[in-house]
Amino acid sequence: MSNQVWQARKQQVIAQGMGNLNPLYVETAKNAEIWDIEGNRYIDFGSGIAVNNTGHSHPRIVEAVKAQLDNFSHTCAMVTPYTSFVELAEQLTARAPGNTAKKAVFLTTGAEAVENAIKVARAHTKRSGVIAFKGGFHGRTNMTMGLTGKVAPYKAGFGPFPGEIYHAPYPNAFHGISIEDSLQAIDDLFACDIEPSRVAAIIFEPVQGEGGFYQAPPAFAQALRELCDKHGILLIADEIQTGFARTGKMFATEYLGIEPDMMTMAKGIAGGFPISALVGKANIMDAAGPGGLGGTYAGSPLGCAAGLEVLKIIDEEQLCEKALKIGEVMTSHFRALQSDFPVIGEVRNLGAMIAVEFVDPQSGAPMADLTKSLVAQAREEGVILLSCGVKGNVIRFLPALTIEDEILAEGIEKVKKALAALV
Numbered sequence: 001m002s003n004q005v006w007q008a009r010k011q012q013v014i015a016q017g018m019g020n021l022n023p024l025y026v027e028t029a030k031n032a033e034i035w036d037i038e039g040n041r042y043i044d045f046g047s048g049i050a051v052n053n054t055g056h057s058h059p060r061i062v063e064a065v066k067a068q069l070d071n072f073s074h075t076c077a078m079v080t081p082y083t084s085f086v087e088l089a090e091q092l093t094a095r096a097p098g099n100t101a102k103k104a105v106f107l108t109t110g111a112e113a114v115e116n117a118i119k120v121a122r123a124h125t126k127r128s129g130v131i132a133f134k135g136g137f138h139g140r141t142n143m144t145m146g147l148t149g150k151v152a153p154y155k156a157g158f159g160p161f162p163g164e165i166y167h168a169p170y171p172n173a174f175h176g177i178s179i180e181d182s183l184q185a186i187d188d189l190f191a192c193d194i195e196p197s198r199v200a201a202i203i204f205e206p207v208q209g210e211g212g213f214y215q216a217p218p219a220f221a222q223a224l225r226e227l228c229d230k231h232g233i234l235l236i237a238d239e240i241q242t243g244f245a246r247t248g249k250m251f252a253t254e255y256l257g258i259e260p261d262m263m264t265m266a267k268g269i270a271g272g273f274p275i276s277a278l279v280g281k282a283n284i285m286d287a288a289g290p291g292g293l294g295g296t297y298a299g300s301p302l303g304c305a306a307g308l309e310v311l312k313i314i315d316e317e318q319l320c321e322k323a324l325k326i327g328e329v330m331t332s333h334f335r336a337l338q339s340d341f342p343v344i345g346e347v348r349n350l351g352a353m354i355a356v357e358f359v360d361p362q363s364g365a366p367m368a369d370l371t372k373s374l375v376a377q378a379r380e381e382g383v384i385l386l387s388c389g390v391k392g393n394v395i396r397f398l399p400a401l402t403i404e405d406e407i408l409a410e411g412i413e414k415v416k417k418a419l420a421a422l423v
């Protein structure tokens with residue numbers, strides 16, 4: 001049966017809120033390539049939204065998960081735990097930036113990791129307020145929607161959101177928001193909306209993901225750290241999209257010269273198996289009482305087995321170095337296109353989190369329609385692309401860090417061809 005037939009069947013039974021960017025149905029996927037049920041091949045520049053940093057079906061991850069499946073698939077870590085659960089926590093707490101002793105808790109999704117970060121921050125500080133950033137994305141649950149700073153499609157129609165959440169602008173050199181502008185806005189929040197002594201946490205993404213791949217400058221992160229220390233506020237780094245070698249470091253926070261109080265991790269953590277983590281300073285993480293954190297599937301044994309293997313692969317296959325190389329290759333190709341395609345307003349990256357932003361060369365207006373058409377045209381050429389940005393005018397490239405050089409080059413050529421067909 002064809003993709004078209006399955007898409008029609010999908011539309012009959014899946015609520016439209018769960019949209020799909022590409023009406024193609026996957027048969028198999030290997031490293032950076034996907035084949036659909038019609039036998040079409042695609043180069044995957046989305047990696048399941050930054051999940052398959054280690055590629056699709058990395059043989060070592062498949063083997064580790066199969067071995068785990070042969071033993072058991074679920075007992076519930078809160079009832080009868082298993083050693084991989086402790087081992088993965090040991091690894092993550094040791095690898096999280098900063099010297100302070102750390103503890104972890106495992107969950108299932110990214111949104112849950114963020115939810116738990118806020119729970120822990122409130123339990124520890126006994127305060128309620130949270131400051132997040134415009135353009136930020138933290139998930140689709142009620143609290144994380146509230147923290148998210150992008151209305152369509154994530155918040156529209158879903159309110160009311162939890163109280164005591166405030167948004168400040170995120171620094172953005174391309175759009176003229178300076179570090180000082182952002183810090184001033186937080187100061188204004190303290191003057192107009194909530195006194196700092198009632199703020200439990202400030203949560204930020206080291207690189208805004210959904211928001212458009214804008215990077216937090218180190219000076220901004222350091223200023224946030226100082227502000228938090230001054231007022232007893234906890235600083236939470238949401239590393240769900242940036243973690244696990246994606247940016248050329250294990251965690252993007254390592255570029256910032258700060259130690260956050262807590263970090264959220266998911267996506268790349270286990271190469272496609274649903275597990276997430278909250279890692280933070282031990283004295284803070286222990287604020288929640290026994291039974292207060294967790295979930296039935298939290299820290300699934302399949303996720304733990306996959307997660308331990310992912311860490312070994314990152315080390316042994318030098319995926320941080322590979323992320324930097326991919327970033328260089330892609331940015332140099334797309335920058336070289338800027339003179340022929342003046343709609344490319346900016347090409348930016350941190351490692352293999354690469355973005356191309358499309359704006360009208362005359363007016364500077366965001367070109368969301370072109371961006372959407374490029375996703376569709378690239379699919380025709382055989383490349384899976386993801387868009388992002390509050391205005392929907394950014395293409396984000398998130399190839400597997402294990403991508404073969406020739407597949408990367410082929411994919412870039414196809415994107416060029418798709419763009420040339422549109423402008």
Ligand SMILES: Cc1ncc(COP(=O)(O)O)c(C=O)c1O
Pocket residue numbers: 049109110111112114137138139140205209210238239240241266267
């Ligand atoms: C930075 C960030 N935080 C949180 C989330 C939510 O993760 P999940 O979709 O697994 O709930 C995402 C997902 O895209 C994300 O990029």
